[in-house]
Amino acid sequence: MAQEHHAGEYDAATGKTTTGHSWDGIAELNTPLPRWWLYTFYGCIVWAVVYWVLYPAWPWFGGATKGLLGWNARSVVTVEMQALHAERAAMMDKLVATPLQQIESTPELLSFARAVGASAFAQNCSPCHGAGGQGSRGYPNLNADRWLWGGTLDQIYTTISHGARWPGDPDTHAGVMPSFGRDGLLNAQEISTVADYVRTLSGNAPDAGADLAKGKQLFIDNCSPCHGEDGKGNTEVGAANLTTQVWLYGPTKADIMHRVEVGGGGVMPAWKGKLDEGTIKALTVFVHTLGGGK
Numbered sequence: 001m002a003q004e005h006h007a008g009e010y011d012a013a014t015g016k017t018t019t020g021h022s023w024d025g026i027a028e029l030n031t032p033l034p035r036w037w038l039y040t041f042y043g044c045i046v047w048a049v050v051y052w053v054l055y056p057a058w059p060w061f062g063g064a065t066k067g068l069l070g071w072n073a074r075s076v077v078t079v080e081m082q083a084l085h086a087e088r089a090a091m092m093d094k095l096v097a098t099p100l101q102q103i104e105s106t107p108e109l110l111s112f113a114r115a116v117g118a119s120a121f122a123q124n125c126s127p128c129h130g131a132g133g134q135g136s137r138g139y140p141n142l143n144a145d146r147w148l149w150g151g152t153l154d155q156i157y158t159t160i161s162h163g164a165r166w167p168g169d170p171d172t173h174a175g176v177m178p179s180f181g182r183d184g185l186l187n188a189q190e191i192s193t194v195a196d197y198v199r200t201l202s203g204n205a206p207d208a209g210a211d212l213a214k215g216k217q218l219f220i221d222n223c224s225p226c227h228g229e230d231g232k233g234n235t236e237v238g239a240a241n242l243t244t245q246v247w248l249y250g251p252t253k254a255d256i257m258h259r260v261e262v263g264g265g266g267v268m269p270a271w272k273g274k275l276d277e278g279t280i281k282a283l284t285v286f287v288h289t290l291g292g293g294k
């Protein structure tokens with residue numbers, strides 16, 4: 001038979017009173033919660049009520065209760081975005097107002113221009129020029145110190161703004177290489193001979209038994225008006241420098257003969273009007289600082 005316990009009974013073993021609850025003779029001692037715990041608990045309740053009143057809290061028809069402070073996560077993000085846009089717009093204005101030549105000597109503007117330029121490049125230019133501006137066949141390598149249209153800031157700016165052989169832009173870079181083979185200006189033998197000579201300009205070996213003297217004469221007569229007597233090219237007409245190891249179409253004799261056969265020139269879009277002035281300047285600085293800038 002279980003022993004009966006009554007509320008407030010003294011328990012000799014612990015010196016405490018009991019609550020009166022007992023199960024199979026096991027009595028429950030009356031041990032109140034510590035005060036610090038209780039006050040913390042009450043504090044939490046008060047804090048929660050204040051929070052419900054001030055901030056969005058309870059699900060309600062058409063959205064949660066709004067709270068007296070009118071706070072919401074989206075308005076915080078919006079304010080932060082506006083601050084960012086304002087900061088960016090101020091830097092953009094500065095970029096537009098600063099002459100190209102002075103941007104790179106202003107560290108703050110240089111890093112801003114490079115950041116804006118890098119993202120605009122990834123979006124607009126990398127499909128043709130490669131993610132790192134390394135180029136590919138027919139698309140110039142922008143890291144190399146070898147320029148069709150020139151590597152100064154002003155020249156790069158002009159090329160990006162107006163493109164090359166771009167039909168819609170009257171200021172676009174114009175002029176193409178003649179189709180010496182197709183148009184019968186040179187015969188197959190002459191094309192082979194001049195190609196041998198062109199290979200020597202960049203230190204590549206000509207075919208055995210090549211007539212380099214004749215090749216040189218053909219070059220002077222047909223090619224030097226654009227590529228120069230020394231073969232170093234001419235940025236006025238976009239004629240490639242033929243004396244380096246960087247090639248637009250390739251260094252093999254077959255590549256060179258094909259170019260002399262068909263001539264022509266690559267097409268680069270004009271970006272003026274499609275991109276704003278600040279972005280074009282940022283791209284100019286970005287390309288100029290890729291490694292090949294003059």
Ligand code: HEC
Pocket residue numbers: 120121124125126127128129138139140142146147148149150151156159160164238265266267268269271283287
């Ligand atoms: C549709 C392909 C295409 C896109 C897109 C393109 N380019 Fe070009 N780009 C070319 C080609 C092709 C040439 C070479 C033109 C030639 O053969 O004369 C070129 C030439 C250039 C040159 C001159 C290189 C030199 O050697 O003088 C620069 C600088 C340049 N591009 C920058 C850019 C920038 C910056 C962008 C992005 C805003 C861009 N390009 C987008 C195709 C493209």
Ligand code: HEC
Pocket residue numbers: 148175176177178180194195198218219222223224225226227237238239240242246247248249250255256259260264265266
């Ligand atoms: C009217 C000017 C002009 C004349 C004349 C001319 N070229 Fe060119 N040449 C160019 C231009 C412009 C390019 C660049 C083509 C392009 O951007 O796609 C070029 C490109 C080349 C290339 C490609 C270079 C590369 O990087 O892959 C070779 C090779 C070349 N020319 C050889 C010759 C030879 C050889 C002759 C003479 C038989 C000649 N050119 C005459 C304008 C000329």
